[in-house]
Amino acid sequence: MESNKQKILDRITTACEACGRSSTDVRLVWVSKARPVSAVENAIAAGARDFGENRVQEALEKFLPQREGIVCRIIGPVQKNKLRKAVQVAQAIDTVADLESVQKLEALCEEANKNLEILFQVNASEEATKSGLSMAEAFDFLNKLPEPKRLVYKGLMTIGKNTGNPEDSRICFAFLRNLRDELFNSSPKFSNFTELSMGMTDDLEVAISEGATMVRVGTALFASQLTNHP
Numbered sequence: 001m002e003s004n005k006q007k008i009l010d011r012i013t014t015a016c017e018a019c020g021r022s023s024t025d026v027r028l029v030w031v032s033k034a035r036p037v038s039a040v041e042n043a044i045a046a047g048a049r050d051f052g053e054n055r056v057q058e059a060l061e062k063f064l065p066q067r068e069g070i071v072c073r074i075i076g077p078v079q080k081n082k083l084r085k086a087v088q089v090a091q092a093i094d095t096v097a098d099l100e101s102v103q104k105l106e107a108l109c110e111e112a113n114k115n116l117e118i119l120f121q122v123n124a125s126e127e128a129t130k131s132g133l134s135m136a137e138a139f140d141f142l143n144k145l146p147e148p149k150r151l152v153y154k155g156l157m158t159i160g161k162n163t164g165n166p167e168d169s170r171i172c173f174a175f176l177r178n179l180r181d182e183l184f185n186s187s188p189k190f191s192n193f194t195e196l197s198m199g200m201t202d203d204l205e206v207a208i209s210e211g212a213t214m215v216r217v218g219t220a221l222f223a224s225q226l227t228n229h230p
Contacts, residue, residue, distance in 0.1 A: 001046045004221050008204075012215065015208040026208055029073060029197070031218030037062050039222055044070065052094070052216050056082045059089045075157070075197075075216060077121075077131045084108055092117040094157045094197055097132050102145060109150030117154045119197055122179065124158040124172035132158065138179055147189050155195030155213070156180050166203035173198050173210035180211075 005028075013023040032040050033054040040051065040062050049069055053059040054076030063072040066089070073092045083101065086093055087108045096102060096118045109116050120142060121132035133141055145153070158176050160169030176196055184193045197214040199207025204215040 001042050001221065004223055005046050005048070008201075008217055008220055011204060012208065015205040018205075019209045021208065026212060027214045029075070029214050029216045030221055031075065031200075031216050032062065032222070033058060033076070033218065035218075035222050043221070048221075050214075052218075053090075056086045056089065060085060063089050080104060087112055087114065087116060090116070092119065092154070094119040095121045095131065097121045099141075099145070102151065106146075106149055106151055115150050115152060117152045119155050119157040119195060120153075121157045122176060124175050125161040125169070127162065129162075130159055135175060139182065142179075142183055142190075143186060145189065152192050153190055155193050155197070157197040160198065160200070160203045160207070164202075166206045169203045170206050170210060173207050173212065177211040 008028060012026050012028065016023045016026060027050055029050045029052045030043050030048045031052045032043065033052070050071045050073065051063070052073045052075035056074060056078060059072050059074060063070065071091045072089055073094050074086050074090045075094045077095050078086050078093060080100065083104050087105065093116065097120060105116060105118065122135065122138050123130045123132035124135055126135060156176050156179060158172055160172050176198055180193060180196055183190045195213045196211050197216065199212045199215040201217050201220045207215060
């Protein structure tokens with residue numbers, strides 16, 4: 001696992017150098033979905049601090065009780081009836097894409113006396129199989145959001161195009177960066193709107209060149225670890 005981590009970190013560093021950025025500007029999110037608790041423990045021992053889980057139930061099994069310095073991010077869509085448990089375990093939910101979820105999360109965080117970072121998912125690839133706000137509706141939807149109280153609007157998340165060619169995702173990532181910048185400059189409620197979670201194993205270089213502040217990597221980091229599922 002240590003060697004896997006170093007390979008990814010080297011790719012991040014090289015990509016940052018190529019576009020004049022510092023590698024410290026890009027956070028590596030270890031996608032631990034479908035990996036056992038033992039794999040998470042091994043990752044923490046290898047220096048991992050940020051983890052991404054698709055399913056709330058899996059996150060509960062792996063990241064409660066919470067540990068100082070370890071961040072659990074929910075990176076899969078969350079059903080409304082799972083939001084309470086998501087608030088219980090996560091420090092961030094990266095897939096918010098509707099007003100009802102925003103309102104429910106505000107209420108749940110108030111009840112729990114907790115602040116929660118959220119990213120808004122945009123379907124910048126415009127692929128029917130992916131979740132998120134459409135490119136056409138994203139600005140108006142976000143611009144009309146209420147002022148956050150317990151929530152912290154931190155930025156945007158997207159998944160690149162599934163074509164096998166990383167360059168095909170560049171337009172998606174550039175759109176996300178421009179949308180983030182436009183919102184950051186539009187209102188005080190977006191004063192913390194700095195994050196761009198985009199780029200995975202196959203397209204992280206393109207994402208970084210377009211401004212990614214987080215890249216999500218799973219198999220390339222956990223390749224030698226057993227999974228929870230066949």
